[in-house]
Amino acid sequence: MRTSARRRHAWPCLLIPCLLALGACDGTDAGAGANPAAAAAAATTLGHDGAVVIVPERSPLRDRVIVAAVPSRKVEQPITAPGTVEALPDHLARITPPVSGRVERLQRALGDEVRAGDALFTLDSADVSAAQGDAAKARAAALQSRRDLDRQRLLFDADITPRKDLEAAQLAQAQSDSDLRTAQAKLAQLGASDATGRRLVVRAPVSGRLIEMSVAQGGYWNDINAPLMTIADLRSVSITAAVPEKDLAQVFVGQKARVLLNAYPDAPREGTVRYIGEVLDPETRTVKVRLILENADGRLRPGMFAKVLFSGPSHEAPVVPATALLQSGLFTRVFVEVGPHRYQPRQVTVGASLGDGVEVLTGLRAGERVVIREGVLLND
Structure with missing residues (x-):
């Protein structure tokens, strides 16, 4: 019995040193495993x-x-401004009929190419007939006054009539000639020199394309201030840019500019400043600057929006x-x-x-x- 009790007390004494030895071995292995990771982390950490x-x-x-x-x-400092494509003023004709009347015939349709002198439409107008009647009366009066003057000159040379009758005939002939010239000038102003009866043929004053038409055949037109048709020569167009007041000092005639069109963003165009406006818009505080671009392909249409980049100082x-x-x-x-x-x-x-x-x-x-x-x- 005593021997068994001694053995039970001896087992804990033997286990404690073993556990301590095992703990020492485990601690050594864990430290060895952790040190390489710490070393790798330290190697990749940014220093300061x-x-x-x-x-x-x-x-x-x-x-x-x-x-x-x-x-x-x-480095250039370009100036950017919004722009609009416009027809050149001297290449644009708005056709207004000189008299009121009914459009009897349309010789051209919207989009047609026309040359200067081509017939556009025929107008049936009572005003044309009246103007021709006035011209006919003036021609007859001028013819009669010339005959009276010739007669008075023969009588005066024969000492049959006094000088005052000859002078009166000369004044009458001068007045009738003046009335005839006035009547003919009115016909020419109306464009009715070759008119027949009541019909007036209106012709194109410039070459280009018919881009607007405001009447149909058979319609009556009584507003002589409103355009019935518009003709534009679009082989060259204008880009009008609104340049802010603060950038105006860096824009000059002859300056190069790059035009980016909203419709064709991948096809920029090069232009040159031709004109700088004389008046500042008080609402937008901008000045109109005009460039001229060639438009042989017809892709630039009036009204298109664009962005204009003016080359600045470098x-x-x-x-x-x-x-x-x-x-x-x-x-x-x-x-x-x-x-x-x-x-x-x-x-x-x-x-x-x-x-x-x-x-x-x-x-x-x-x-x-x-x-x-x-x-x-x-x-x-």
Whole structure:
């Protein structure tokens, strides 16, 4: 019995040293497993020297971060203004009938090409008949006055009539000739020199295309101030841009401009400033600036909207890719290389966009090396 009790008390004494030995062995193995992971994490953690970010030697960021020198480029400051395609004023004719009447016949349809002198429509008008009657009376009166003058001249030469009768005949002949010229001028003004009866043929004053028509055949037209048809020569068109008052000092006649049409955004056109308006629009605070564009293909139509970019003054400035810029709150910054794998954040002010590049106004000098790709990974 005593021997059994002694054995029961001896087992705990033997187990404690074994457990302690096993615990020591487990602690050693765990420490050995944890140390390599900690070492790897420490190797990839970005370091700092004040504001400078340091990329460790074994960090994968060394291969991902791309650095390049900042180039200096010529930067233009273009002036942008909205524009509208318009027909040239001297290539546009609005046809208004000189007298009221009924449109008896239309010789041309909307969209037709016409040449100067082509018949457009025939008008049946009582005013034309009246004007022709007045001209006929004036011609008869002029003929009669010339005969009376010839008769009085023969009688005066024969000492049959006094001089005053001859002078009266001369005055009457001068007056009748004046009345005839007035009647003929009225017919010419109406365009009725070749009119017959009540019919007046209205002809095209210029060559071009019939772009508007406001009457149908058989309709009566009594407003001689409203155009019945419009003819435009659209081989050349005008781009009228509304340039803001603040930019007017940088626009001049002969300046080159680039025109981007809303209808054809992939087909820009080049133009030259021909005219700058003399009057400022008080509501929009803009001035009309006109360019002339060739339109041989007929794709430019009056009323189209466009954006006009006037070439501005150029200057040298550092330019960085857009990928180099990082937004930090309200500010923009870049990472500048200050040493091998050492980068310092720097706040910059940007200007004009130049395709995939951006002008830098302040904060950088040409020749400095900046992070142009994956700089966001340095924002720890």
